[in-house]
Amino acid sequence: MHFLLTNDDGIYATGLSSLKKELSKEAECLIVAPEREQSAVGHAITLSRPLMVRKFRKNGKFFGYAVAGTPADCVKIGIKELTDKPIDLVVSGINLGPNVGIDVIYSGTVSAATEAAILGVSSLAISLDTRSDDADFSFAAKFARKLVLFMLRHSSLLKGTPLNVNIPAVPKDQIKGVAVTRQGSAQMMETFERRVDPRENIYYWLVAESLTNTEGMTDSDTTALKNGMITITPLHYDLTHYDVMADLHETMKELTF
Amino acid sequence: MHFLLTNDDGIYATGLSSLKKELSKEAECLIVAPEREQSAVGHAITLSRPLMVRKFRKNGKFFGYAVAGTPADCVKIGIKELTDKPIDLVVSGINLGPNVGIDVIYSGTVSAATEAAILGVSSLAISLDTRSDDADFSFAAKFARKLVLFMLRHSSLLKGTPLNVNIPAVPKDQIKGVAVTRQGSAQMMETFERRVDPRENIYYWLVAESLTNTEGMTDSDTTALKNGMITITPLHYDLTHYDVMADLHETMKELTF
Numbered sequence: 001m002h003f004l005l006t007n008d009d010g011i012y013a014t015g016l017s018s019l020k021k022e023l024s025k026e027a028e029c030l031i032v033a034p035e036r037e038q039s040a041v042g043h044a045i046t047l048s049r050p051l052m053v054r055k056f057r058k059n060g061k062f063f064g065y066a067v068a069g070t071p072a073d074c075v076k077i078g079i080k081e082l083t084d085k086p087i088d089l090v091v092s093g094i095n096l097g098p099n100v101g102i103d104v105i106y107s108g109t110v111s112a113a114t115e116a117a118i119l120g121v122s123s124l125a126i127s128l129d130t131r132s133d134d135a136d137f138s139f140a141a142k143f144a145r146k147l148v149l150f151m152l153r154h155s156s157l158l159k160g161t162p163l164n165v166n167i168p169a170v171p172k173d174q175i176k177g178v179a180v181t182r183q184g185s186a187q188m189m190e191t192f193e194r195r196v197d198p199r200e201n202i203y204y205w206l207v208a209e210s211l212t213n214t215e216g217m218t219d220s221d222t223t224a225l226k227n228g229m230i231t232i233t234p235l236h237y238d239l240t241h242y243d244v245m246a247d248l249h250e251t252m253k254e255l256t257f
Numbered sequence: 258m259h260f261l262l263t264n265d266d267g268i269y270a271t272g273l274s275s276l277k278k279e280l281s282k283e284a285e286c287l288i289v290a291p292e293r294e295q296s297a298v299g300h301a302i303t304l305s306r307p308l309m310v311r312k313f314r315k316n317g318k319f320f321g322y323a324v325a326g327t328p329a330d331c332v333k334i335g336i337k338e339l340t341d342k343p344i345d346l347v348v349s350g351i352n353l354g355p356n357v358g359i360d361v362i363y364s365g366t367v368s369a370a371t372e373a374a375i376l377g378v379s380s381l382a383i384s385l386d387t388r389s390d391d392a393d394f395s396f397a398a399k400f401a402r403k404l405v406l407f408m409l410r411h412s413s414l415l416k417g418t419p420l421n422v423n424i425p426a427v428p429k430d431q432i433k434g435v436a437v438t439r440q441g442s443a444q445m446m447e448t449f450e451r452r453v454d455p456r457e458n459i460y461y462w463l464v465a466e467s468l469t470n471t472e473g474m475t476d477s478d479t480t481a482l483k484n485g486m487i488t489i490t491p492l493h494y495d496l497t498h499y500d501v502m503a504d505l506h507e508t509m510k511e512l513t514f
Contacts, residue, residue: 042300042329043362050452050460072299072363077461081449102375105300105494106329118359118444143514150512157508161501178512180505182497187375192338195307203307204334230514234505236498237362240439244418244491248437251414255407255435257400257487 001027003148004087004116006074007095008038008108011056011066015094015128018137020063022145023091030087031056031064032078034071034108039097043111044070051077071112079119089148090116093126094140098166100221100231101186113162114237122151123162129225130169139175140167143230164233166225176228183233184220258284260405261344261373263331264352265295265365268313268323272351272385275394277320279402280348287344288313288321289335291328291365296354300368301327308334328369336376346405347373350383351397355423357478357488358443370419371494379408380419386482387426396432397424400487421490423482433485440490441477 003023007016011033020029035054052068065082067074071092079087092112099107109125116123124147128140147165151158164183168175188208195203217223221231260280264273268290277286292311309325322339324331328349336344349369356364366382373380381404385397404422408415421440425432445465452460474480478488 037305040302040304042298042302042368044299044301045297045363045463047297047463047465048294050462051449052458052460054458073463076447076463077449080447081451081461102494104496105371105375106302110496111299114362118362146512146514150509154508157501157504161498164496172514175514178509178514180502180509182499182502183495185495190333190337192308192334194338201309201311203309204338205307206302206304206330206333208304232505232509233496234498234501235496236501237359237496238440238442239361239367239421239490239492239494241418241491241493242439244414244493245437245439247414248489248491251411252407252435252437252489255403257403257429257432257435 001088002085003027003029004078004090005029005031006033006071006092006112008034008071009096010034010037011064015096015137018141019091019094019144022141023148026145026148030078030083032067032074032082033064034074035066035068038070038108040106041070041108042106043072043114045072046070071108072115075112075115079121087121089151090121090123091144091148094137095127096135097127097131098129098225099125099127099164100166100225101184104164104183110164114235117160117162118237122155122158124151124165125162126165128167128169135169139172143167162235164235166221166231168225168228170228174228175230179224179229179231181219181221181224181231181233184217184222186222258345259342260284260286261335261347262286262288263290263328263349263369265291265298265328266353267291267294268321272353272394275398276348276351276401279398280405283402283405287335287340289324289331289339290321291331292323292325295327295365297363298327298365299363300329300371302329303327328365329372332369332372336378344378346408347378347380348401348405351394352384353392354384354388355386355482356382356384356421357423357482358441361421361440367421371492374417374419375494379412379415381408381422382419383422385424385426392426396429400424419492421492423478423488425482425485427485431485432487436481436486436488438476438478438481438488438490441474441479443479
């Protein structure tokens with residue numbers, strides 16, 4: 001078996017190493033990851049400049065390819081160019097920080113999994129619900145291993161459907177279970193902080209306060225994660241709003257050109 | 258009335274000026290656009306560095322704000338920081354080149370409209386189906402004006418639902434009509450072209466060949482646009498795959514941790 005691993009925290013990230021360590025027990029793991037952190041890049045791909053790709057070594061041994069691009073770039077070039085063998089599964093993570101609610105839209109971690117699905121490869125994005133520097137990824141990595149085996153057993157059900165997985169950052173015995181969830185509507189409270197640089201130019205920092213979750217939906221990823229559950233949200237990339245589409249057919253008749 | 262206009266081709270783009278010219282007949286138009294082209298940035302936002310914002314003049318007059326960021330950044334900072342007055346509608350475009358099929362996922366033009374919807378503002382992304390340098394945006398701009406009036410009349414139906422609009426680049430009398438469409442599944446054929454720089458480093462250009470549309474769905478945006486229709490696709494940003502979610506509830510029970 002042959003997996004491609006990537007992330008958006010960059011090729012140096014601990015979450016990626018933890019993932020490689022566990023998944024290497026099941027498959028040959030090709031690492032293709034951004035050379036620098038790429039958080040909140042959404043589903044960006046690089047068109048206007050070339051992608052630099054270099055072999056990245058760790059402790060003197062080949063670890064993977066570092067790409068001067070986005071997570072979606074890494075998946076695209078990894079599958080299409082950096083190996084001759086078919087990829088059975090793409091795993092993106094383990095992200096330092098959750099990817100739930102509206103934030104899923106901005107997530108580089110998730111976009112890598114989506115890109116894999118677009119290219120016809122099963123995929124999984126996995127994130128740990130902490131931003132702590134000394135986060136312990138070991139449980140999340142072990143769960144990822146169980147989950148990929150589950151996914152391979154159910155590959156027909158999951159074909160074209162990336163899974164977005166979030167793991168509570170608590171000891172294993174405090175985890176309440178596994179929940180199949182939907183993307184919640186909770187979003188960050190955001191403001192801009194205005195500053196003036198030494199040359200009198202104006203600039204702004206985006207300041208995000210912690211997620212206010214007032215949605216009260218127990219099947220949302222945000223709520224379930226907060227309640228100590230591992231969340232698994234199946235995703236799609238058809239952005240059509242079918243309900244409104246049906247309504248528009250009639251209403252649109254009044255529109256002339 | 259107060260509109261915010263943005264794009265992903267950058268504040269210098271002709272498509273944006275054409276839009277401003279027409280929409281200024283209906284509303285005060287605040288322009289907040291990327292200072293440089295931002296195509297294929299997806300729903301990226303800028304977190305790791307500050308956003309530089311400067312006043313941009315055209316023919317000696319204030320034209321709008323140029324932001325060193327993405328289209329989604331422009332919408333966020335425009336609505337939250339650069340005006341005190343509420344924004345009634347966000348219009349993104351007119352993009353040079355179509356945004357249909359799988360490409361919608363990568364589109365900066367569309368992500369600006371989605372960001373507006375996330376912030377509770379009605380929105381519209383509009384693209385012209387040509388990449389010609391001397392494209393004529395006048396018909397598309399006039400249609401945008403009609404469409405925003407339609408949207409304001411039906412604001413309850415369209416609340417939270419960005420519209421993704423594509424205009425054929427043909428004379429008006431050759432346009433076949435207006436179609437309510439869904440995002441098609443057609444995607445670019447992509448390859449990477451490998452090169453070696455003068456210092457022996459390896460780099461790759463992403464090469465996209467024209468869209469191969471074999472989907473045969475007449476209600477898809479790609480097909481309808483090719484058939485000379487103006488396409489209007491209502492979008493959402495709930496990425497949950499509800500059908501698979503229902504199936505997973507049962508299957509997932511075998512997964513332990």
